[in-house]
Structures are given as structure tokens and as C-alpha cells.
Amino acid sequence: MPELPEVEVICRQLNTKICGKKIAAVDVLLARMLRNNDAMVLNKLIGDCFEKVERHGKYIFIETMKKQVLLVHLRMTGRLIYHDVNKDNEERYERLRFTFVDNSYLTYGDTRTLGAVYYFENKEAIDIPGYLALGIEPLSDEFTAKACYDLTKNSKMNIKAFLLNQKYITGLGNIYVDESLFASHINPKRRANSLSAKEAERLQQEIRRLLSASIEHGGTTFRDYKNSDGEVGNNQKYLKVYGRGGENCLVCNNELSVATIGGRTTVFCSKCQPYKED
DNA sequence: ATAGATTCCTGGCTGC
DNA sequence: TGCAGCCAGGAATCTA
Numbered sequence: 001m002p003e004l005p006e007v008e009v010i011c012r013q014l015n016t017k018i019c020g021k022k023i024a025a026v027d028v029l030l031a032r033m034l035r036n037n038d039a040m041v042l043n044k045l046i047g048d049c050f051e052k053v054e055r056h057g058k059y060i061f062i063e064t065m066k067k068q069v070l071l072v073h074l075r076m077t078g079r080l081i082y083h084d085v086n087k088d089n090e091e092r093y094e095r096l097r098f099t100f101v102d103n104s105y106l107t108y109g110d111t112r113t114l115g116a117v118y119y120f121e122n123k124e125a126i127d128i129p130g131y132l133a134l135g136i137e138p139l140s141d142e143f144t145a146k147a148c149y150d151l152t153k154n155s156k157m158n159i160k161a162f163l164l165n166q167k168y169i170t171g172l173g174n175i176y177v178d179e180s181l182f183a184s185h186i187n188p189k190r191r192a193n194s195l196s197a198k199e200a201e202r203l204q205q206e207i208r209r210l211l212s213a214s215i216e217h218g219g220t221t222f223r224d225y226k227n228s229d230g231e232v233g234n235n236q237k238y239l240k241v242y243g244r245g246g247e248n249c250l251v252c253n254n255e256l257s258v259a260t261i262g263g264r265t266t267v268f269c270s271k272c273q274p275y276k277e278d
Numbered sequence: 279a280t281a282g283a284t285t286c287c288t289g290g291c292t293g294c
Numbered sequence: 295t296g297c298a299g300c301c302a303g304g305a306a307t308c309t310a
Contacts, residue, residue, distance in 0.1 A: 001303065058304080075304050077288080093288095112287040114304075130305065157280065166305080174303065223289090223302075263282070264303065 002074040003058060004138070004171030005214035006225050006233065010080055011055040013228040014062075017082045018050045018106055023064075027097040033110065034096075036118045036128075044068060044119075045098070050106075057134040057170035063123065071118040071126065072108065077224045078115030081107050089230050111224060135168045138207050143169070148207075149200035152192040159195065160188035161262030172207070174264050175220055175242045180207045181268060182241045187275040188261045188268050194276065213238065241267040 002010070023046055028039040048064040055061070060072040060080065072080060081091060084104050091109040096117060099105040108117060120126050136143050136151070151168050152159070162168060163177040172180070181188050183206035186199060195203065214220060219233035222243060226232055236243075240250050245258035249269040257270050 003304095073304080075286095076302075110287095111289070112302095114287055116305090155279090161281085164304085265301090 001076055001173055001175060001222060002078065002219075002225055003173035003176055004055070005176075005211055005217075005235065006219035006227075007055050007058050007060060007074065007171075008215050009219045009233070010228045011053045011060055014053040014060075014080065014082065014106075017084075017228065018062075018100075019052060020049055021100040021102070021104070022049050023047065023098055024101045025097075025099040027099070028095075029097070030095040030113060033108065033113065033115065033117050034119060035116045036120075041119050042096075045070075050098075056131065057137075057166055058173070059131055059134075061123075067122045069118075069120040069123050069126065071116075071120065071128065071131065073116045074110075075112075075114040075116065077111040079107075079109040079224070079226050079230075080228055081109065081226065081230050082228050083107060130166065133167045134170045135166060136170065138169050138171055138204075139211055143204060143208070145197075145201035145204045148204035149195070149197050152195045152200050152203075155192040157192050158188065158261060159186055159190050159192050160264070160266055162192040164262050164264065169207070171211070174266075175222070175239070176207070176210055176214070178242045178267055179210050179239060182273060183210060185273055187270075187273040188266050189259075189275055241269065243267070 026042040026045055031039040048066045048068060051063050051065045053062050058073060062070040091107045093109045093111045094107050095110050096108040097105055155162050160177060163172050184202040186203060214235040217233060217235035219225060220235040221232035222236055241256060244256055245267040247256055249256055249272060252271050254269055254271040256267050259266050
């Protein structure tokens with residue numbers, strides 16, 4: 001499940017690998033992966049060069065020298081892996097391949113094909129509602145304690161659903177939401193607007209700390225995640241609640257609770273994260 | 279504005 | 295060993 005740290009790792013790596021590479025061929029192995037166009041449109045990339053790779057929320061934004069744009073969302077099982085000329089670990093679920101003039105290539109693999117690839121003539125043409133509505137970047141300078149409180153105090157949603165919603169704070173998914181709430185001692189069922197300024201500040205700090213640490217650890221590989229070198233991450237060793245339902249809390253030894261909140265399996269400690277009425 | 283269900287999709291796991 | 299049934303979940307879409 002690539003979330004912000006995993007997508008960030010991939011973008012940083014791709015920036016050092018595919019930029020300046022001239023595209024010689026595009027192979028479409030599964031046409032429906034390109035969500036907003038006939039896959040033939042990708043032939044417009046031939047002869048152009050990838051110029052920069054940026055992370056926008058969980059989207060991977062790739063711009064070419066001629067300002068064409070590929071927008072990639074990995075969803076659950078998507079992978080963007082760069083294969084150097086001498087490297088040959090095959091992608092079993094390859095869906096798209098961009099081959100460069102030096103025969104190295106970038107492959108989009110996706111086991112469950114839930115991911116999304118979009119093509120645009122230029123960045124101004126991007127018309128994906130979810131992309132245009134992306135909220136604040138949690139690792140940016142704009143995401144201050146005050147900014148966090150200003151967002152939470154105006155929402156009646158439960159804090160779990162609030163944090164999963166990309167239009168407020170962008171980049172968090174099920175793993176980092178559960179970890180952030182645990183680290184800041186906030187019960188996932190509480191309404192966002194029930195958080196005090198102090199609690200919102202703690203939440204803001206823990207979100208930034210956990211995301212930064214995970215990037216340092218190369219991201220979390222729970223099942224499918226691989227970086228652009230095809231390697232797994234290490235952050236799963238540091239998870240305190242995600243995937244540990246029914247096991248004991250690492251802080252107080254209480255049995256961790258599991259519940260469906262915000263439509264997602266949620267793991268939390270009812271002692272460390274006590275429920276408070278609004 | 280918010281909540282909840284449904285859809286997409288396949289590998290991996292459980293239980294018989 | 296086989297196979298049905300369920301689960302994983304990001305985001306869009308629908309209903310209430």
C-alpha cells in the first residue's frame with residue numbers, strides 16, 4: 001500500500017534515474033491502465049525526454065522536456081521500477097513499459113490493476129478531481145500545528161476518516177493514520193472537531209515524525225511495496241499498531257483493538273487512546 | 279456535510 | 295490437494 005513515504009522514495013529515486021532519458025518506445029500491455037485516453041496517445045512520448053518527477057500527495061507527477069505529463073497513482077499494488085541495461089529482474093505483472101534509447105526502461109507493474117495512469121498534453125490540462133482537490137502536504141512548512149488545528153476544528157468527521165481523506169491532509173493512508181493516532185494518543189472514533197489545540201499539535205508533530213522516519217527507512221513493505229529498484233522497505237519493523245490487531249500494545253501491554261472505522265480496518269489501543277465524548 | 283455501501287481487482291489465507 | 299469464501303484498501307460513485 002504505497003502511501004506518502006513510499007511514493008516519496010520512488011520519486012526521489014526516479015529523479016536520479018530517468019531524467020534526461022530519451023524515450024524510444026512505449027509498450028502497452030494492458031490498455032485499461034491508462035485511464036483517461038486511448039493508450040495509443042502514449043506514442044506522443046516517443047522522442048521526448050522525462051525531465052522531472054515530483055510527488056503530489058500519493059500521485060507521481062512525471063513531466064517531459066516538451067511539458068507532457070504522466071500522472072501515476074499506485075493505489076494498492078502498483079509499482080514503478082527502473083531497469084538498468086544490465087539489470088534483469090522481471091516484472092510478472094507488467095502493464096506498461098517505457099523503453100529509453102539506451103535500452104534501459106521504466107516499467108509500470110500492478111498485480112491487481114487498481115492503479116491509475118493518466119496522460120496529459122501539459123500540466124494545465126490535468127482534470128482529475130481528486131488530484132485538483134489535494135489538501136495540504138504534511139511535510140511542507142505550511143503544515144503547522146495551527147494549520148492542523150484549523151483543519152480539524154472545522155470537521156465533524158471522525159478523525160480516522162478525516163485523516164484518510166486526501167482533501168484535508170494529503171498522503172496518509174491506513175498505515176500512517178493508525179500509527180499517527182496511536183503515537184498522539186487519539187482515539188480513532190473521536191470527531192475531528194473534538195481535538196484540543198494541544199492534541200492537534202501533537203498529531204501534527206507525530207504525523208511529520210512518522211512520515212519522515214519512514215522515508216529514512218525506505219518506506220513500509222507490508223505486502224507488495226517495492227521501490228524503483230525493486231527493493232522492499234524497512235519501516236514495517238517500526239510499526240506499533242498497524243497489522244497488530246489482537247496482539248499486545250507495545251506501550252501498556254493491553255490487547256490492541258480492531259474495528260472498522262472510516263470504512264477501514266483500524267487498530268488502536270483503548271488504554272493509550274481513550275475515547276472522550278465531544 | 280457526513281456516513282455508509284459498493285465497485286474495481288487478484289493473491290494469499292482460512293476452513294472444510 | 296482442491297476449492298469456496300473472505301480479506302487486503304485508495305478513491306470514485308452512489309444512496310441516505
